[in-house]
Amino acid sequence: MINLFCRYCNKEVEAVITDKVFENGTLHKQADCVECGLYIKYIADETKPAVLYFGKYKGKTMEWVAESDRDYLIWLGDQDIKNRLKEQIRNALTNSTVKEKPQIIMPAEEVPQKSLWQELYGEGK
Numbered sequence: 001m002i003n004l005f006c007r008y009c010n011k012e013v014e015a016v017i018t019d020k021v022f023e024n025g026t027l028h029k030q031a032d033c034v035e036c037g038l039y040i041k042y043i044a045d046e047t048k049p050a051v052l053y054f055g056k057y058k059g060k061t062m063e064w065v066a067e068s069d070r071d072y073l074i075w076l077g078d079q080d081i082k083n084r085l086k087e088q089i090r091n092a093l094t095n096s097t098v099k100e101k102p103q104i105i106m107p108a109e110e111v112p113q114k115s116l117w118q119e120l121y122g123e124g125k
């Protein structure tokens with residue numbers, strides 16, 4: 001519980017926090033007034049699992065994709081994306097209970113130098 005200012009009650013009130021997924025896939029906590037029940041504000045939530053905000057798994061957590069379509073996440077991790085996103089993907093792949101190599105056939109010349117694949121599985125594949 002946190003205290004926030006409710007403009008309807010015109011005072012500091014306790015806020016009820018619930019999880020919301022925005023249309024762009026990002027997770028936020030929504031704070032509502034415990035007294036009048038009305039919306040106060042959104043609070044960005046860094047503790048929640050990272051969610052993909054684009055592509056075919058938009059709205060899914062990294063963890064979910066790591067379990068369900070590991071090769072997609074590895075492929076994505078090797079694309080030209082933001083470092084923060086790369087870090088989230090690396091964490092999801094590392095923490096995933098699924099560890100085996102995905103069944104993908106990629107010509108060796110298409111594997112980038114020091115790819116996420118190599119980092120996870122070494123050179124041979």
Ligand SMILES: [Zn+2]
Nearest residue numbers: 006009033036
């Ligand atoms: Zn209120």
